Amino acid sequence: xxxVEQDPGPFNVPEGATVAFNCTYSNSASQSFFWYRQDCRxxxxxxxxxxxxxxxxxxxxxxxxxxxxxxxxLIRDSKLSDSATYLCVVSLNPPFAGGTSYGKLTFGQGTxxxxxx
Amino acid sequence: GAGVSQSPSNKVTEKxxxxxxxxxxxxxxxxxxxxxxxxxxxLEFLIYFQGNSAPDKSGLPSDRFSAERTGGSVSTLxxxxxxxEDSAVYLCATQTGDNDYGYTFGSGTRLTVV
Numbered sequence: 001x002x003x004v005e006q007d008p009g010p011f012n013v014p015e016g017a018t019v020a021f022n023c024t025y026s027n028s029a030s031q032s033f034f035w036y037r038q039d040c041r042x043x044x045x046x047x048x049x050x051x052x053x054x055x056x057x058x059x060x061x062x063x064x065x066x067x068x069x070x071x072x073x074l075i076r077d078s079k080l081s082d083s084a085t086y087l088c089v090v091s092l093n094p095p096f097a098g099g100t101s102y103g104k105l106t107f108g109q110g111t112x113x114x115x116x117x
Numbered sequence: 118g119a120g121v122s123q124s125p126s127n128k129v130t131e132k133x134x135x136x137x138x139x140x141x142x143x144x145x146x147x148x149x150x151x152x153x154x155x156x157x158x159x160l161e162f163l164i165y166f167q168g169n170s171a172p173d174k175s176g177l178p179s180d181r182f183s184a185e186r187t188g189g190s191v192s193t194l195x196x197x198x199x200x201x202e203d204s205a206v207y208l209c210a211t212q213t214g215d216n217d218y219g220y221t222f223g224s225g226t227r228l229t230v231v
Contacts, residue, residue, distance in 0.1 A: 004159075043208060043222035044160070087159070103148065103212050104173065105220065107160040 001026055004108035006088050012114045017078045021111045023071040023088030032091040032103075033064055035073050037084045038110065044087055047073075078115045085110040119143070121223035123209050129229045130199055138194040138226045140209030148212040150220070151184060151194050153205040160208065166192060199230045 006023045013019050025033075033050035048055065050062040050071055061074040071088055088108035122141040130136050142149050151163040162176040166186045177183070181199075186192040196203055206227050210220040 043224050044220075045222070046219045103220070104150070104162060104165055105160075106162070107152075109157075109159040 002108075003027060003106045004088055004090055006086075006108040006111050008109055008111060010112035010114055012116060013078055015078055015080060015115055015117055017115075018074065018076045019078060019113065020075075021073045021086055021088070021113075023073075023108055025069050025071070025088075025090045025106075027090070027092065028069060029092055030069075030090040031094045033062075033071050034089040034091075034105070035060075035062060035071075036087040036089055036107070038087055039084050044107075047086070075113075078113075080115050080117065083113055083115045085112050121209055121211050121221050123207075123223035123226050125226055126224065127227045127229075129231060132201060132230055133198055135195065135197045136199055136228065138196075138207050138228070140192045140194070140211075140223060142190060142192070142209070142211040143221060144190075146211035146221070147189065149186060149192050150210045150212070151192070152208045152210065154208060154225075155205040163194070163207075196228075199228075201230045204228055204230045 004025050011019055035047040036044040037047045038044040048057050048062055050064045052064055054063045059076045063072045075082055087110045089105045091103055091105050093103055121143055124139045128136055149166040152160040154160050164171055164177055164184050165173040168189045169186050181197045184194045206225040208225045209223045212220050
């Protein structure tokens with residue numbers, strides 16, 4: 001079983017749609033969770049961290065369910081520019097550990113999103 | 118520098134040759150990671166540096182792979198006797214060691230072994 005599993009998609013949605021991505025992780029000791037975005041032939045970039053209480057950044061909402069070891073990302077009012085691969089990422093280290101924290105990240109395979117006019 | 122710089126951006130090499138990939142991190146970022154991404158695959162961890170030492174090299178796929186970091190700055194990833202399965206994008210990421218969990222990735226080296 002992969003450490004981080006995502007539905008690879010692709011998801012094809014019209015502009016303005018709401019789309020949700022799901023991710024599960026296998027290691028219950030995981031403590032930090034992120035969504036990264038990767039554009040075609042580009043490097044991944046941090047989209048948002050995921051906190052236990054859930055968090056929102058504009059049109060993006062991330063949720064974490066530790067009991068089910070499940071992470072989600074909701075995108076509302078999709079834009080053409082949202083087209084990308086969305087990577088679910090986990091770490092064994094706690095967030096904001098300070099000092100010389102080791103932040104090895106484990107990446108899911110990614111979910112491809114295409115937003116069309 | 119302002120960002121993580123990797124070179125070369127593209128490398129085509131013949132099977133059996135050695136290649137060296139370079140990562141020039143953000144100044145002051147103590148932690149440096151190498152990942153690789155094969156076509157259609159997720160990112161695969163290779164090795165982690167804290168300063169010049171590598172406390173975790175568990176992701177290196179074989180003894181043909183090695184990496185070093187000097188002066189707590191530039192890192193090189195060397196692949197000896199390249200094989201076709203080594204073809205991938207090799208990504209370097211750096212991170213400050215203090216209260217900052219975000220990675221900054223370089224744009225990668227696309228390695229093609231023919």
